[in-house]
Amino acid sequence: MISSRQHHVVNYDRRRPQAANAARWRVATLLAALCLIIVAPARADVFAGEEIYRQHCELCHGPGGNPVLPDAPNFVRGDGLMQPDRMLAQAIRDGKNAMPGYYGILTDQEVIDVVTYLRTLF
Numbered sequence: 001m002i003s004s005r006q007h008h009v010v011n012y013d014r015r016r017p018q019a020a021n022a023a024r025w026r027v028a029t030l031l032a033a034l035c036l037i038i039v040a041p042a043r044a045d046v047f048a049g050e051e052i053y054r055q056h057c058e059l060c061h062g063p064g065g066n067p068v069l070p071d072a073p074n075f076v077r078g079d080g081l082m083q084p085d086r087m088l089a090q091a092i093r094d095g096k097n098a099m100p101g102y103y104g105i106l107t108d109q110e111v112i113d114v115v116t117y118l119r120t121l122f
């Protein structure tokens with residue numbers, strides 16, 4: 001009789017810390033997931049970039065990067081694209097000769113999105 005009660009007590013004592021540990025892990029995992037959601041930087045959105053291109057760039061650079069304007073680089077051949085993203089973004093913000101600047105028209109995120117789309121053309 002006594003030995004069976006002792007057995008029960010021993011079992012109870014052994015199980016509680018495990019349950020507490022599992023709960024602690026669940027909370028820790030939840031907190032980690034929350035941190036990821038809050039801290040994760042915005043990603044480039046290639047589909048948004050395509051929309052922006054259609055709206056603002058296609059007029060001169062043509063559908064899919066085949067230029068309509070003779071002076072515009074041919075993105076299908078990779079013209080003008082052989083530079084780092086931040087240089088492309090700068091060129092888009094500042095404009096270049098016949099090309100207007102998009103500073104104040106497109107947000108930084110939209111410029112990044114459209115650069116990401118340009119990368120799909122070549």
Ligand code: HEC
Nearest residue numbers: 056057059060071072073080088091092096097098099114
């Ligand atoms: C009014 C016509 C026009 C529009 C609209 C236009 N561009 Fe251009 N773009 C040009 C021309 C012309 C050039 C070539 C400039 C030069 O090198 O003289 C150019 C060059 C570029 C270059 C190459 C820059 C470099 O450093 O050589 C990129 C990238 C570019 N355009 C992206 C865009 C994007 C993205 C948009 C839309 C947000 C856009 N352009 C809208 C005419 C245009």
